Amino acid sequence: MRWVEITDTTGRVVWINAQNVAYVQDFQTYRAVHFVGSKDNYFQAKDTAEDLVQMLRPPA
Numbered sequence: 001m002r003w004v005e006i007t008d009t010t011g012r013v014v015w016i017n018a019q020n021v022a023y024v025q026d027f028q029t030y031r032a033v034h035f036v037g038s039k040d041n042y043f044q045a046k047d048t049a050e051d052l053v054q055m056l057r058p059p060a
Contacts, residue, residue, distance in 0.1 A: 001017050001018070001019065002017060002056075003015045003016070003017050004017065004056060006033070006043070006052070007046060008030075008045055008046070009029075009046060016033060016043075016056070017056065018056045018057075019036070021033055021035060021056060022034045022036045024049050024052050024053070030045060030046060031045045031047060031049050032044060032045075033052065
C-alpha cells in the first residue's frame with residue numbers, strides 16, 4: 001500500500017492512502033479530503049484534486 005504525505009492549509013502534515021480516503025471535495029482555495037468511517041473528519045489539502053487522485057493511485 002502506498003502512503004502519501006500531504007500538507008494542509010495550516011502546514012499540518014498527514015499521511016493518507018487509498019483505503020483511508022472516502023472522497024475529495026474541490027473548493028476554490030483548498031481540497032477537503034474526507035476520511036473513511038468519520039463524518040466530520042476532513043483535512044484541508046493545498047494540492048489539487050487531480051494531484052491527490054494521482055498520488056493515491058497505486059504504483060503501476
